[in-house]
Amino acid sequence: xxxxxxxxxxxxxxxxxxxxxxxxxxxxxxxxxxxxxxxxxxxxxxxxxxxxxxxxxxxxxxxxxxxxxxxxxxxxxxxxxxxxxxxxxxxxxxxxxxxxxxxxxxxxxxxxxxxxxxxxxxxxxxxxxxxxxxxxxxxxxxxxxxxxxxxxxxxxxxxxxxxxxxxxxxxxxxxxxxxxxxxxxxxxxxxxxxxxxxxxxxxxxxxxxxxxxxxxxxxxxxxxxxxxxxxxxxxxxxxxxxxxxxxxxxxxxxxxxxxxxxxxxxxxxxxxxxxxxxxxxxxxxxxxxxxxxxxxxxxxxxxxxxxxxxxxxxxxxxxxxxxxxx
Numbered sequence: 001x002x003x004x005x006x007x008x009x010x011x012x013x014x015x016x017x018x019x020x021x022x023x024x025x026x027x028x029x030x031x032x033x034x035x036x037x038x039x040x041x042x043x044x045x046x047x048x049x050x051x052x053x054x055x056x057x058x059x060x061x062x063x064x065x066x067x068x069x070x071x072x073x074x075x076x077x078x079x080x081x082x083x084x085x086x087x088x089x090x091x092x093x094x095x096x097x098x099x100x101x102x103x104x105x106x107x108x109x110x111x112x113x114x115x116x117x118x119x120x121x122x123x124x125x126x127x128x129x130x131x132x133x134x135x136x137x138x139x140x141x142x143x144x145x146x147x148x149x150x151x152x153x154x155x156x157x158x159x160x161x162x163x164x165x166x167x168x169x170x171x172x173x174x175x176x177x178x179x180x181x182x183x184x185x186x187x188x189x190x191x192x193x194x195x196x197x198x199x200x201x202x203x204x205x206x207x208x209x210x211x212x213x214x215x216x217x218x219x220x221x222x223x224x225x226x227x228x229x230x231x232x233x234x235x236x237x238x239x240x241x242x243x244x245x246x247x248x249x250x251x252x253x254x255x256x257x258x259x260x261x262x263x264x265x266x267x268x269x270x271x272x273x274x275x276x277x278x279x280x281x282x283x284x285x286x287x288x289x290x291x292x293x294x295x296x297x298x299x300x301x302x303x304x305x306x307x308x309x310x311x312x313x314x315x316x317x318x319x320x321x322x323x324x325x326x
Contacts (some may be wrong), residue, residue, distance in 0.1 A: 037065045040085040048225040051113040055246035057262040062240040090228045097228045102267035104313025107228040112292040114225040116210030122186045123201045125142045138178035139188040142167035148306045192278035220295040249286040
């Protein structure tokens with residue numbers, strides 16, 4: 001081999017080393033420029049989203065963790081996320097999380113953020129249970145939580161009263177539309193649709209299903225949406241997120257106008273004024289699972305009696321509940 005060939009080999013090796021050094025430098029710089037952990041959060045539209053609006057708006061880097069939030073409408077995308085494990089944290093109805101956990105979705109319930117947010121409304125008085133007789137109740141969620149809650153309450157009175165319930169809608173907005181088309185009927189709704197009705201009807205009369213649930217059935221207020229965490233998420237990241245949600249809920253209840261403006265800036269499907277007006281009645285309240293456990297069990301027992309498949313055929317065992325403490 002000639003001296004020229006040796007020289008060219010040395011030059012080639014230097015290029016290789018230079019390329020390797022540059023590649024390593026780029027990797028190091030990329031690692032330095034990103035958070036130590038990125039957490040993907042999935043949230044359903046409506047009241048559960050308002051529990052975390054402050055986080056979504058401010059996009060905080062919490063204890064070195066970057067939380068990115070995606071909002072979706074309807075249960076199908078929540079189910080898909082649980083099944084695929086695509087998101088690190090999912091806020092979802094408790095029965096959906098329990099059902100999919102029974103099918104080995106690797107998520108645990110860490111907290112509850114919404115409670116008892118279902119109402120009956122009408123444009124004519126509904127003063128007591130007797131006033132529901134002879135009138136059609138337009139409902140949604142047959143064989144799901146809204147329908148189960150409604151039927152459980154009505155069953156308590158069916159020995160002495162007759163009720164007509166039509167499951168002719170897929171959500172609360174549609175039941176409100178049914179009411180506007182059929183004056184004198186009754187609609188099963190939830191906030192913020194209850195407040196929305198005030199701007200669409202001359203009069204709005206309300207019956208709170210949560211109050212009937214607690215008073216007539218002697219049960220704890222039923223939990224609705226909870227925070228589910230994937231098993232891959234670090235304890236520190238989960239605790240930091242739970243603390244942030246607790247702060248976000250407190251802020252929303254103390255500053256509904258501010259949260260309404262934040263939600264409008266984030267293109268929520270409700271106006272800032274509607275969110276401001278509905279938040280005080282939305283029953284968002286943060287409780288870690290240690291404090292919500294008894295109410296969750298009581299609610300699951302009702303669902304088991306109505307339709308065991310709603311929660312996967314059996315009460316979840318203790319592995320369903322996230323047990324770490326801060």
